[in-house]
Amino acid sequence: EVQLVESGGGLVQPGGSLRLSCAASGFTFSSYEMNWVRQAPGKGLEWVSYISSTGATIYYADSVKGRFTISRDNAKNSLYLQMNSLRAEDTAVYYCARKYYYDSSGSYFDYWGQGTLVTVSS
Amino acid sequence: SYVLTQPPSVSVAPGQTARITCGGNNIGSKSVHWYQQKPGQAPVLVVYDDTDRPSGIPERFSGSTSGNTATLTISRVEAGDEADYYCQVWDSSSDHVVFGGGTKLTVL
Numbered sequence: 712e713v714q715l716v717e718s719g720g721g722l723v724q725p726g727g728s729l730r731l732s733c734a735a736s737g738f739t740f741s742s743y744e745m746n747w748v749r750q751a752p753g754k755g756l757e758w759v760s761y762i763s764s765t766g767a768t769i770y771y772a773d774s775v776k777g778r779f780t781i782s783r784d785n786a787k788n789s790l791y792l793q794m795n796s797l798r799a800e801d802t803a804v805y806y807c808a809r810k811y812y813y814d815s816s817g818s819y820f821d822y823w824g825q826g827t828l829v830t831v832s833s
Numbered sequence: 834s835y836v837l838t839q840p841p842s843v844s845v846a847p848g849q850t851a852r853i854t855c856g857g858n859n860i861g862s863k864s865v866h867w868y869q870q871k872p873g874q875a876p877v878l879v880v881y882d883d884t885d886r887p888s889g890i891p892e893r894f895s896g897s898t899s900g901n902t903a904t905l906t907i908s909r910v911e912a913g914d915e916a917d918y919y920c921q922v923w924d925s926s927s928d929h930v931v932f933g934g935g936t937k938l939t940v941l
Contacts, residue, residue, distance in 0.1 A: 755919065755932060756868075756870075756919050757932065758932060761928075761930070770929065772929065773834070806875060813882060813885075818923070819878055819882075820878065820921075821887075823875035824875065
């Protein structure tokens with residue numbers, strides 16, 4: 712059974728840092744591209760970042776570029792999100808999501824974790 | 834950056850048909866995916882590649898595109914369909930995933 716379990720969320724002051732982790736199991740983690748998606752309280756989904764299966768290709772949403780760093784450790788079946796210079800508007804539930812290709816170019820998020828809450832407040 | 838526009842809310846009586854739209858420039862040239870999210874839960878894919886259904890999703894859920902609008906149609910709506918629905922595309926010009934703002938479906 713595919714499982715994605717996020718951890719590392721919590722309360723942090725503005726300007727602070729936090730590192731999120733996503734532990735993957737039930738599939739060959741090193742074969743899949745992964746993403747982080749967040750959802751502010753009462754708001755919609757916002758894509759945050761993408762990483763290729765090897766880690767060679769990375770993309771970020773404009774709202775986090777330069778402050779967040781996505782990474783992965785395929786030996787540990789884990790995905791990470793290092794979040795620096797945190798702002799109140801970064802307050803959200805952060806989900807890791809697996810990218811699944813249904814054809815040569817089309818893909819969607821087929822498995823999501825349950826999310827971890829990050830609260831940025833003084 | 835690419836923008837997807839959804840109505841904030843749609844209301845429908847049980848047994849009727851709900852239609853949730855997702856507008857975007859030349860959206861017909863992109864593959865549109867739809868997710869259902871119930872309170873406190875992670876999103877679940879209900880339609881992918883404009884019109885296809887993942888296994889386990891009822892046939893009552895269908896998708897279509899026309900012009901600059903993609904539509905998720907839920908036939909014979911049930912109380913359990915009450916949820917937030919999000920459309921999503923990949924914007925190749927920016928290498929960004931884009932979500933619509935979400936639509937809250939209320940079953941009256």
